[in-house]
Amino acid sequence: xxxxxxxxxxxxxxxxxxxxxxxxxxxxxxxxxxxxxxxxxxxxxxxxxxxxxxxxxxxxxxxxxxxxxxxxxxxxxxxxxxxxxxxxxxxxxxxxxxxxxxxxxxxxxxxxxxxxxxxxxx
Amino acid sequence: xxxxxxxxxxxxxxxxxxxxxxxxxxxxxxxxxxxxxxxxxxxxxxxxxxxxxxxxxxxxxxxxxxxxxxxxxxxxxxxxxxxxxxxxxxxxxxxxxxxxxxxxxxxxxx
Numbered sequence: 001x002x003x004x005x006x007x008x009x010x011x012x013x014x015x016x017x018x019x020x021x022x023x024x025x026x027x028x029x030x031x032x033x034x035x036x037x038x039x040x041x042x043x044x045x046x047x048x049x050x051x052x053x054x055x056x057x058x059x060x061x062x063x064x065x066x067x068x069x070x071x072x073x074x075x076x077x078x079x080x081x082x083x084x085x086x087x088x089x090x091x092x093x094x095x096x097x098x099x100x101x102x103x104x105x106x107x108x109x110x111x112x113x114x115x116x117x118x119x120x121x122x
Numbered sequence: 123x124x125x126x127x128x129x130x131x132x133x134x135x136x137x138x139x140x141x142x143x144x145x146x147x148x149x150x151x152x153x154x155x156x157x158x159x160x161x162x163x164x165x166x167x168x169x170x171x172x173x174x175x176x177x178x179x180x181x182x183x184x185x186x187x188x189x190x191x192x193x194x195x196x197x198x199x200x201x202x203x204x205x206x207x208x209x210x211x212x213x214x215x216x217x218x219x220x221x222x223x224x225x226x227x228x229x230x231x232x
Contacts, residue, residue, distance in 0.1 A: 004166075039221075045124070045225065046124040046210060046223050046224055046225035046226050047159075047167075047210055047212065047223040047226075048221075048223065049220065049221025049222075049223070062220050062221065063218065063219060063220055064220070096166075096167065098167075101172075105153065105154045105155055105214070106154065106155045106172075106173060106214075107154075107155075107157075107212075107213070107214045107221065108157040108169060108172040108173075108212075109157070109159070109167075109169065109212070110168075110169035110172075110178060111166065111168075111169070112166040112167045112168070113166055114164075114165060114166045115166070
């Protein structure tokens with residue numbers, strides 16, 4: 001069974017950098033063909049894809065967040081991470097990590113972590 | 123503002139059938155495959171349908187998906203109280219080069 005677990009600080013001050021980690025068990029983030037995504041859900045709104053990193057360690061970011069975003073992986077601990085700089089209240093959301101399948105014209109997220117709530121406030 | 127449009131809520135009685143629509147355009151649903159997710163608050167979202175109409179592993183055949191043009195539909199038959207959740211459609215937007223999701227539809231089983 002593949003399980004993903006997000007971990008993060010819970011509260012981040014405006015203008016600071018948000019750092020999150022996703023620990024993967026039951027699968028290897030180096031397994032060929034899979035990508036590893038971050039997504040978020042703002043309070044009361046729909047889902048938003050943030051970006052992913054592939055099994056080789058190459059990231060791809062949502063254009064709307066690209067200038068503030070860094071996604072990396074730690075193969076030795078089977079984790080991947082998100083760093084979002086210069087956060088504002090608009091970055092308050094539940095953040096999810098998910099294993100991602102990507103093919104031409106196809107993308108799907110399965111499974112997901114349970115999510116971690118991040119609040120940006122002074 | 124979500125890229126894909128879903129009705130905010132639907133409801134039906136136990137045992138009945140419900141459909142949830144997802145509307146997009148030629149840059150997303152019109153040229154890419156659609157997936158559907160079930161989310162109960164406080165739990166991990168779950169993949170139900172991928173590639174428009176393929177059920178994910180372990181998903182009962184009460185759940186079905188379809189796509190026509192720039193719209194997709196999730197169908198649920200034999201409704202159970204356990205089906206109460208928020209349902210999201212998702213795809214890729216080729217013009218935006220970005221993931222695209224609907225705003226979610228909350229299902230109430232009366």
